[in-house]
Amino acid sequence: MKQPETTASTTAEAVQERMLRHDAFSQLLGLAVEQVGPGYCRLHFTVRPDMLNGFAVLHGGVTFAAADAAFACNSHGRQSVGLTVTIDYLEAGKLGDVITVDAREESLKHKVGVYQVRATNQHGVVLALFKGTAYRTSTEIL
Template identity: 45%
Template sequence: MKGAEIPAHMLANDSFSQWLGIEIVEVREGYCKVKMTLRKEMLNSMKKAHGGITYSLADTAFGFACNTFGKKAVSIETSINHIEALEEGDVITAESDVKSQKNKLGFYIVEIKKENQLVALFKGVTYRTSANWEE
């Protein structure tokens, strides 16, 4: 399976990301941009998006991007900084980009935005296995 095909394959087999309504916007090696619309059931008691929703979108973009090199890769460390609160109906994107990819370890930054406004920043480290993605 080629790099750009892998995120679509992953999404087709990811019930949680499908429930979130995540759509793939753009993919290339080491990069993936996804988007979703916030729904009422994604809100916390203050009627703002639950932090786990923003984290999940970023984590999905990160997972897709780090697997585009053709080897199965898994996260080994992640963190997120929430900058702005989000509300029902907001459309947000997560853009994951590789900053350094070594033989086994990769370092990624994911920017989560509402329109052009940065609303969260996610950092992730991935471990690339020797297993190839196959159809």
């Protein structure tokens, strides 16, 4: 039986709040969640000098970490873990850019969920495309 939307949204918000409270790395990156829902997350961050690589562009690891943080596989209240993820880097982020990361669920089954994540800058330029497949455990988060 599918959860009513309000209950599902409340669950997604509670999961997000709990995860961020205990996620020191996301806090270190300055990730700010704008919106969450069942199978959805939008967050943003500003590119700082300590996020740049040796060529003065956004380090790919920062982009990957932000996409992984947005990966909305836990939003239904069941603990999930990434099975496989891939990322394509299309453009480089620059110092001062505001990066928005949108994660959307493409498929949700009993044990597997598939998610697409896009990272864009403040001009709407797509910097990276991330695809994640998650294994859904039977452990309830809340």
